[in-house]
Amino acid sequence: MIISVASGKGGTGKTLVATSLALSLKDGHKVMVQDCDVEEPNDHIILKPVITDREPVFNLVPRVDEEKCTYCGTCARVCAFNAIAVINEHVLVFPQMCHGCGACSYLCPEKVITEIPKEIGVVERGEADGISFVQGVLTIGEAMAPPVIRKVKEYSNNDYTIIRDVSPGTSCPVVESIKGSDFCLLVTEPTPFGLNDLILAVETVKELGIPCGIVINRAGVGDSKVADYCVKEGIPLLLNIPLSTDIASLYSRGIPLVEGMPQWRDSFIKLEKQIKEIVSERNSNPQR
Amino acid sequence: MKIAISSAGKTLDAQVDPRFGRCAYFIVVDTETMQFEAVDNANAAAGGGAGIATAQMIAGKGVEAVLSGNCGPNAYEVLSKADIKVISGVSGVIKDVVENYRNGKYEASNKPNVAGHFGQGLK
Ligand code: SF4
Ligand code: SF4
Numbered sequence: 001m002i003i004s005v006a007s008g009k010g011g012t013g014k015t016l017v018a019t020s021l022a023l024s025l026k027d028g029h030k031v032m033v034q035d036c037d038v039e040e041p042n043d044h045i046i047l048k049p050v051i052t053d054r055e056p057v058f059n060l061v062p063r064v065d066e067e068k069c070t071y072c073g074t075c076a077r078v079c080a081f082n083a084i085a086v087i088n089e090h091v092l093v094f095p096q097m098c099h100g101c102g103a104c105s106y107l108c109p110e111k112v113i114t115e116i117p118k119e120i121g122v123v124e125r126g127e128a129d130g131i132s133f134v135q136g137v138l139t140i141g142e143a144m145a146p147p148v149i150r151k152v153k154e155y156s157n158n159d160y161t162i163i164r165d166v167s168p169g170t171s172c173p174v175v176e177s178i179k180g181s182d183f184c185l186l187v188t189e190p191t192p193f194g195l196n197d198l199i200l201a202v203e204t205v206k207e208l209g210i211p212c213g214i215v216i217n218r219a220g221v222g223d224s225k226v227a228d229y230c231v232k233e234g235i236p237l238l239l240n241i242p243l244s245t246d247i248a249s250l251y252s253r254g255i256p257l258v259e260g261m262p263q264w265r266d267s268f269i270k271l272e273k274q275i276k277e278i279v280s281e282r283n284s285n286p287q288r
Numbered sequence: 289m290k291i292a293i294s295s296a297g298k299t300l301d302a303q304v305d306p307r308f309g310r311c312a313y314f315i316v317v318d319t320e321t322m323q324f325e326a327v328d329n330a331n332a333a334a335g336g337g338a339g340i341a342t343a344q345m346i347a348g349k350g351v352e353a354v355l356s357g358n359c360g361p362n363a364y365e366v367l368s369k370a371d372i373k374v375i376s377g378v379s380g381v382i383k384d385v386v387e388n389y390r391n392g393k394y395e396a397s398n399k400p401n402v403a404g405h406f407g408q409g410l411k
Pocket of ligand 2 (some may be wrong): 060061062078079080081082083086097098099100101102103104105
């Protein structure tokens with residue numbers, strides 16, 4: 001089973017939930033953590049894995065042989081991502097914008113574009129105290145997260161309960177990460193901002209046809225609007241984590257919640273059980 | 289000589305749009321005759337690379353300078369390859385901006401003045 005942990009906005013406690021869930025489950029399950037928040041992977045701070053394996057990730061970007069280029073402008077016109085500009089007698093390639101689709105080299109009438117692999121990030125693998133750990137790290141300055149995320153996802157394996165940490169927001173890296181998971185946990189704060197971003201995240205997840213449930217972090221800081229929304233939309237509210245200086249202080253020192261406050265372990269084990277029930281109910285009743 | 293100014297509206301009385309790649313319109317104006325044309329910026333809603341596409345479009349208009357509130361690194365690179373001067377930090381009403389330009393009140397920037405993605409998400 002693959003459980004994605006996402007949030008509409010950053011800083012809502014996604015890392016707290018993902019790592020607590022993994023650490024609580026590891027005694028009864030084979031657990032794998034996949035940190036797909038490749039711009040800022042954080043789970044390693046809490047889980048402290050020993051990395052044993054590093055694999056670079058490449059994107060194919062165009063290189064133009066300007067000696068033979070006629071500056072016809074076809075490449076710039078066909079690039080859907082505006083990664084090439086042809087200006088006077090110059091072809092400018094912006095590798096950070098390039099999605100590696102190959103359209104430019106395919107359609108260049110002079111056949112003077114070659115595709116050059118460019119390293120955009122790395123996938124690191126290792127172990128953290130019985131948990132199998134995989135994270136993607138996008139090189140600073142690079143913008144193409146999806147190829148790195150896809151590489152992380154290649155390590156998915158049915159033998160494991162996979163906890164997948166997804167970057168905040170609703171952009172394409174988020175969609176790429178959530179795709180293929182059995183369930184998506186959405187972590188939010190009970191504030192107007194939290195709710196606003198949560199609604200967008202719920203829409204994204206629903207569009208992908210993946211069941212979701214909510215975890216409210218720092219419960220007590222805001223109002224009851226998030227809870228009301230869950231009731232109205234029929235989305236299960238699975239866990240409340242209260243605003244607590246003890247939790248915040250553990251987190252800031254990099255100590256896992258379920259180690260500093262072991263009483264939380266049962267809540268996360270129960271959370272996984274609820275998720276499993278929702279997923280199996282849905283699988284036996286596919287009309288959704 | 290023609291210049292292009294990023295604009296929120298289609299007339300000389302409109303305000304400068306602070307964004308370059310995602311501005312609503314460009315006012316392309318001949319500084320001698322004050323004849324102008326309002327150009328729709330089809331790239332305002334582009335998913336990515338709006339600055340690059342917009343810079344290419346403007347380069348095709350044969351202007352000597354682009355005036356805007358802000359210009360990011362990719363757009364700046366395209367414009368400078370096209371030998372177009374970039375003047376950023378510009379605000380106010382279009383016709384005053386043209387007047388100031390004619391009086392030599394602006395200095396061309398020699399680098400982009402904002403990081404990428406500046407105009408994204410602004411409405
Ligand atoms: S399509 Fe090929 S020939 Fe035409 S401008 Fe691009 S690289 Fe040059
Ligand atoms: S490979 Fe695709 S995305 Fe990259 S520059 Fe060529 S056309 Fe654009």
